[in-house]
Amino acid sequence: MIAGGDAWYSVLAGILPRPCQQIIDAVRAGDHAEAERINIALQPICRLFRDHTSFSVVHEMAGPLAGLTLESPRPVRSCRSARRQRMRLQSRCALPEDMLA
Secondary structure, eight states: OTTSOSOOOOTHHHHOHHHHHHHHHHHHTTOHHHHHHHHHHHHHHHHHHHHHOHHHHHHHHHHHHHTOOOOOOHHHHTSOHHHHHHHHHHHHHHSOHHHHO
């Protein structure tokens, strides 16, 4: 939407709806600087998506955000615990607290 599209689809909206909605609201209000600021704040998560797949990252983010311990489904279960911990830490540290609520 920042680039002029009419819609935006991202798995990120399912786990972090607030910043995704804030981007949409900023673009609709013509505040492209605010939309870009939020987009830049989300880039560490996008890098994790590229490095580990969006499914794996969202799965690892979902448990701690919901206060749950989740067992990975079989295709992801082979994810080594060090990698999982790195994804959790990076995803938690990547965003300002107000984007996590």
